[in-house]
Amino acid sequence: MEPESRINKDAVGDPNEKIQPSSLPPPPEFNLDHYQQMLKQTPKMVIIFAAIALSCLVIYHSSITLPFSGDYMRPYISGNHHANSNINVGQLSRILKSAAMDNNTVIITSLNDAWAEPQSMFDLLLESFRIGNQTQRFLKHLVVVTVDQKAYARCMKLHPHCYHLLTDGMDFSGEADFMTPDYLKIVWRKIDLLSKVLELGYSFVFTDADIMWFRDPFSQFDKDDDIQISCDFFNGNPFDLRNLPNTGFSYVKSNEKTIQLYKFWYNSSMTYPGIHDQDAFNRIKSNPFIRNLGLRIRFIDTTYFGGFCQPSRDLNKVCTMHANCCVGLENKVHDIGIMLDDWRKYIKSVANQTTTDGYRGSWTIPQLCRGSFRRPRSPKKKAGQGRKS
Numbered sequence: 001m002e003p004e005s006r007i008n009k010d011a012v013g014d015p016n017e018k019i020q021p022s023s024l025p026p027p028p029e030f031n032l033d034h035y036q037q038m039l040k041q042t043p044k045m046v047i048i049f050a051a052i053a054l055s056c057l058v059i060y061h062s063s064i065t066l067p068f069s070g071d072y073m074r075p076y077i078s079g080n081h082h083a084n085s086n087i088n089v090g091q092l093s094r095i096l097k098s099a100a101m102d103n104n105t106v107i108i109t110s111l112n113d114a115w116a117e118p119q120s121m122f123d124l125l126l127e128s129f130r131i132g133n134q135t136q137r138f139l140k141h142l143v144v145v146t147v148d149q150k151a152y153a154r155c156m157k158l159h160p161h162c163y164h165l166l167t168d169g170m171d172f173s174g175e176a177d178f179m180t181p182d183y184l185k186i187v188w189r190k191i192d193l194l195s196k197v198l199e200l201g202y203s204f205v206f207t208d209a210d211i212m213w214f215r216d217p218f219s220q221f222d223k224d225d226d227i228q229i230s231c232d233f234f235n236g237n238p239f240d241l242r243n244l245p246n247t248g249f250s251y252v253k254s255n256e257k258t259i260q261l262y263k264f265w266y267n268s269s270m271t272y273p274g275i276h277d278q279d280a281f282n283r284i285k286s287n288p289f290i291r292n293l294g295l296r297i298r299f300i301d302t303t304y305f306g307g308f309c310q311p312s313r314d315l316n317k318v319c320t321m322h323a324n325c326c327v328g329l330e331n332k333v334h335d336i337g338i339m340l341d342d343w344r345k346y347i348k349s350v351a352n353q354t355t356t357d358g359y360r361g362s363w364t365i366p367q368l369c370r371g372s373f374r375r376p377r378s379p380k381k382k383a384g385q386g387r388k389s
C-alpha cells in the first residue's frame with residue numbers, strides 16, 4: 001500500500017557517492033509508527049479526519065511541486081538521482097543577488113510546464129501575491145526555478161527572476177509522474193539547489209507554487225530558529241518532531257548548521273533510494289547527526305500557514321494556504337480559484353466594516369479537492385500538456 005516502503009533493493013546509487021557509515025541514518029522505520037503516535041494524542045474528531053487524510057498523505061504526498069498522476073506503483077528504476085549536478089552557480093548567484101532582500105533572503109518556488117501554462121498555477125500564485133495584504137512587495141524577491149524549457153519561457157514573460165534548472169540535459173515538461181525516476185530526480189535536484197543557495201549565503205523561504213500568499217510570513221517566523229517548516233497537521237507543539245511536516249513551505253536561514261542539514265538530507269537520497277525528499281526528511285529529522293548539529297527546527301502553526309489538510313480558520317491571521325491533501329492539477333487550480341475569491345470577499349467586507357471585531361471571514365474550500373485522492377483519474381490529456389490526474 002505504501003509506495004515509499006517498496007524500496008527496490010537493486011536500486012543502488014553511484015558507489016562513489018556512498019555516504020559515511022557513521023553518518024547513515026537509522027534503518028527506515030515504517031512511517032505509520034509516526035502517524036499512530038500522533039493519533040493517540042489527538043481528539044476523536046481529528047482522528048477520523050486525519051485517518052482519511054493520512055491515507056492520502058502517505059500515498060499521494062502533497063509537498064510535491066509537480067503535477068502527478070497517482071501512478072505510484074510504477075517500479076523504481078534507477079537509484080542514481082545524484083546524476084551530474086550541473087547547477088550553473090554563476091548564473092544562480094547573479095539571479096539570487098538581483099532578487100535578494102537587503103538581508104540576503106530570497107523566496108523560491110519551482111514550476112514545470114503544466115503548472116506554468118496560462119490560467120494555471122503560476123498565474124494563481126502571482127495573483128495571490130497581488131491581492132494579499134502587502135504581499136505584492138515580495139514579488140521582486142521571488143526566484144522561480146523552472147524544470148523545463150516551456151516553463152522557463154513563460155516565466156521569462158511574466159517575471160524578472162527565473163532560473164532554469166537543467167537535469168542531465170533532460171526536459172521535464174509535465175511528464176513527471178509521482179514517484180517515478182524522473183519525478184524523484186526533480187525533487188532531489190531541488191534539495192541540491194536549495195543546498196547551493198544556502199552555501200552562497202542566502203536564506204530562503206521555499207514555497208510550493210500551490211501555496212497562496214495572503215500576508216507577510218516573516219512576521220510569524222522566529223528569529224532564533226534555523227529552519228521553520230509548515231505542517232500538514234500541526235499538533236500544537238512547534239518543537240515536537242512528531243508533527244507532520246510539509247516541506248513544501250519552509251524558511252531556512254543560511255548558516256553552517258543548515259548547510260550541513262541540506263547536505264545530509266541530499267545524501268539521504270542515496271541511503272533511501274526510491275523515496276522522495278519529504279519522506280527522507282521525516283526519516284532523518286531525529287537522526288543523531290542532525291541532533292548533534294544543534295539545529296533549531298520549528299514546525300509552524302497551521303493557524304497561520306494552513307492548507308486543505310488543516311485550513312487556517314481565521315482569515316484575520318492566515319499568511320499562506322497550501323492546496324495540499326489534493327490530487328490533480330485541475331482540482332487544485334479549481335479550488336485555489338475559489339480560495340482567492342473567498343479572500344477577495346473577506347478583504348471587501350473588512351473594508352466595508354467600521355470595525356473588524358469578531359469578523360473572521362470563512363473559506364468555502366476544499367471542494368473538488370475534498371476526496372480527490374479517492375476518485376478515479378480522468379483520462380490523460382494530450383502530450384505536452386502534462387498529466388492532470
Ligand SMILES: *[C@@H]1O[C@H](CO)[C@@H](O)[C@H](O)[C@H]1NC(C)=O
Nearest residue numbers: 133134215315316346347350
Ligand atoms: C493589512 O496590513 C496592514 C498593515 O500591517 C494592517 O493595518 C491591516 O489591518 C491589514 N489588513 C488586513 C485585512 O489584514
Ligand SMILES: *[C@@H]1O[C@H](CO)[C@@H](O)[C@H](O)[C@H]1NC(C)=O
Nearest residue numbers: 101102103105216218219223
Ligand atoms: C528580511 O527582510 C524582510 C523584508 O524587509 C523582512 O520582512 C524580514 O523580516 C527580514 N528577515 C530577517 C531575518 O531579518
Ligand SMILES: *[C@@H]1O[C@H](CO)[C@@H](O)[C@H](O)[C@H]1NC(C)=O
Nearest residue numbers: 017018019023260263264267
Ligand atoms: C554527503 O556525501 C558526501 C559524498 O559521499 C560526503 O563527502 C559528505 O561528507 C556527506 N555529507 C553529509 C553532511 O553527510
Ligand SMILES: *[C@@H]1O[C@H](CO)[C@@H](O)[C@H](O)[C@H]1NC(C)=O
Nearest residue numbers: 347348349350351352353354
Ligand atoms: C457595504 O455593505 C453594505 C450593506 O451590506 C452594502 O449595501 C454596500 O454596497 C457595501 N459597500 C461596499 C463598498 O461593498
